[in-house]
Amino acid sequence: MKEMSKNSTTGAAGGRRNGSGNPLGPNSEIARKLKQYYDELVSDEVPDRFAQLLSQLEEAEPAEKKD
Amino acid sequence: MAAVSQSFKTELLGAIPSLRAFAVSLTQNADKADDLVQETLVKAWDKHESFQPGTNLKAWLFTILRNEFYSQMRKRGREVQDSDGIMTARLAVHPAQHGQLDLKDFRGALEQLPEDQREAIILIGASGFSYEEAAEICGCAVGTIKSRVSRARARLQDILKISGEDEYGPDAISAQVTGSNAA
Numbered sequence: 001m002k003e004m005s006k007n008s009t010t011g012a013a014g015g016r017r018n019g020s021g022n023p024l025g026p027n028s029e030i031a032r033k034l035k036q037y038y039d040e041l042v043s044d045e046v047p048d049r050f051a052q053l054l055s056q057l058e059e060a061e062p063a064e065k066k067d
Numbered sequence: 068m069a070a071v072s073q074s075f076k077t078e079l080l081g082a083i084p085s086l087r088a089f090a091v092s093l094t095q096n097a098d099k100a101d102d103l104v105q106e107t108l109v110k111a112w113d114k115h116e117s118f119q120p121g122t123n124l125k126a127w128l129f130t131i132l133r134n135e136f137y138s139q140m141r142k143r144g145r146e147v148q149d150s151d152g153i154m155t156a157r158l159a160v161h162p163a164q165h166g167q168l169d170l171k172d173f174r175g176a177l178e179q180l181p182e183d184q185r186e187a188i189i190l191i192g193a194s195g196f197s198y199e200e201a202a203e204i205c206g207c208a209v210g211t212i213k214s215r216v217s218r219a220r221a222r223l224q225d226i227l228k229i230s231g232e233d234e235y236g237p238d239a240i241s242a243q244v245t246g247s248n249a250a
Binding site for chain 1: 070071076079080083084085087088091092101104105108109112168170173174177188189191192193194216220223224227229
C-alpha cells in the first residue's frame, strides 16, 4: 500500500513536532482520517456572531487605562 | 487593569476556527460547540492579563475551552454527551478497506470514544500539539496523554475494523494494539 504523496506534517497548528512527524503514524488510515475530519471542521465558515462578540467586548471596555 | 491589545484581539479572531473544531470534537454538537467557543472568548477576554505574551495562545485558549466544557458537563450531569444509541445506531460498521474508510464512519467511531481519549487523539493527531502541550491543556501527565492516544487509536481500529498494525511502523505505542478481531 503506497500512501498518496500527501504528507500532513505541516499542519496549520503551531505545535512543534517531534522528528517522527505525526505521532499516530504518518501513513496510518486513522491519522489521515483524523486530519480530514478536523480540517473539515477548521475550514468551516466562522459565523459573524464571534466577530460581533469581540467588538462588543471591546466596546464594553473602559477606554482609559489605569493601573 | 490594562486594556486588551489589538493584537490580542486579532489573535483571538484567528484562533476561532481551531477553537470551533476542538469544541465540536468535544461536544459532538455544532450548537453546543459554538456556545462553548463564545464562553471561551468571553473568559479569555476577561482574563487576558493572565496570558503570558510569547507563550502559546492557542494552547491557552484550548485550556480555557476544555475547562469550560468539563465544568458545564459536571453541571449538567454529563448529558452533554451524545444521547447514546442514536449516533451508534447510525454508524453502520462495515469492514474498512485500506484507503476506503468513509469519513462518516470515522466520525461515528470517534463519537464512541470516551471524552478523555477523544480529546487526546484530537489534540495530538489533529490540532498539532505536542504531547507536552496536550498534557498541559488537559492538566495531566505526558504519559497519561500517550496512553490515552494509544487507547483511542486501538479503539478506533477496533470499531472500524482496521487491522493494519503494521501501518504504524516501529513505534513503541503500536505494540500495545492487541490483536482483536471481533466480528
